[in-house]
Amino acid sequence: MRVRLVLAAALAGLVPAACGGDRGPALPVACPRPGILSDGADLTRWRPGPVQDLTTLVFDARLTGLNGSCRPGRRDRSLEVTLTPSFVVERGPAGGDARVAELPWFVAVVGPGDEILQRQSFVERLAFNRGETRATGAAEPVRLSLPVGEERRATDYRILVSFELTPEDVAVNRRRGPR
Numbered sequence: 001m002r003v004r005l006v007l008a009a010a011l012a013g014l015v016p017a018a019c020g021g022d023r024g025p026a027l028p029v030a031c032p033r034p035g036i037l038s039d040g041a042d043l044t045r046w047r048p049g050p051v052q053d054l055t056t057l058v059f060d061a062r063l064t065g066l067n068g069s070c071r072p073g074r075r076d077r078s079l080e081v082t083l084t085p086s087f088v089v090e091r092g093p094a095g096g097d098a099r100v101a102e103l104p105w106f107v108a109v110v111g112p113g114d115e116i117l118q119r120q121s122f123v124e125r126l127a128f129n130r131g132e133t134r135a136t137g138a139a140e141p142v143r144l145s146l147p148v149g150e151e152r153r154a155t156d157y158r159i160l161v162s163f164e165l166t167p168e169d170v171a172v173n174r175r176r177g178p179r
Contacts, residue, residue, distance in 0.1 A: 032157035039162075041173075041179075042060070044061075058091075067083075069082050079148050086137070089136075103126065104163060104164035110157065
């Protein structure tokens with residue numbers, strides 16, 4: 001009989017949850033929208049010269065995905081975001097025996113009005129195994145701390161990932177279109 005009363009009281013919300021203490025059970029955390037910039041999802045490098053075709057291709061790389069998570073930060077005044085991008089790179093005929101492709105990329109936090117609030121640059125080094133022309137990998141996780149509170153919510157932010165590209169690289173990607 002006593003077990004039923006305790007169970008009934010717990011179901012009625014009269015007994016605090018064991019893990020939640022006085023705060024009750026943890027609620028899901030809203031996360032900012034992550035995304036890969038479509039114009040910056042591809043990085044192609046050719047051997048220097050006037051011709052850019054398959055015979056001068058050094059490597060062709062793509063950002064293939066994003067994994068991540070977020071959790072409340074200190075005193076619920078910030079949001080701690082962890083983001084891990086994935087890459088694939090294919091070595092071209094002009095890549096020779098290159099064992100590593102260096103892929104410059106960045107992550108940017110964008111606020112309301114498309115204002116860039118934070119930007120961090122990285123270089124991912126993907127190694128080709130002996131005799132292989134394709135390599136895949138994921139970057140080390142990037143950790144971001146975003147302020148939240150009365151003025152800012154998690155949904156006010158967007159997190160964008162892209163390769164570091166020259167204006168010429170962007171023009172090539174736009175001509176080629178999404179893959």
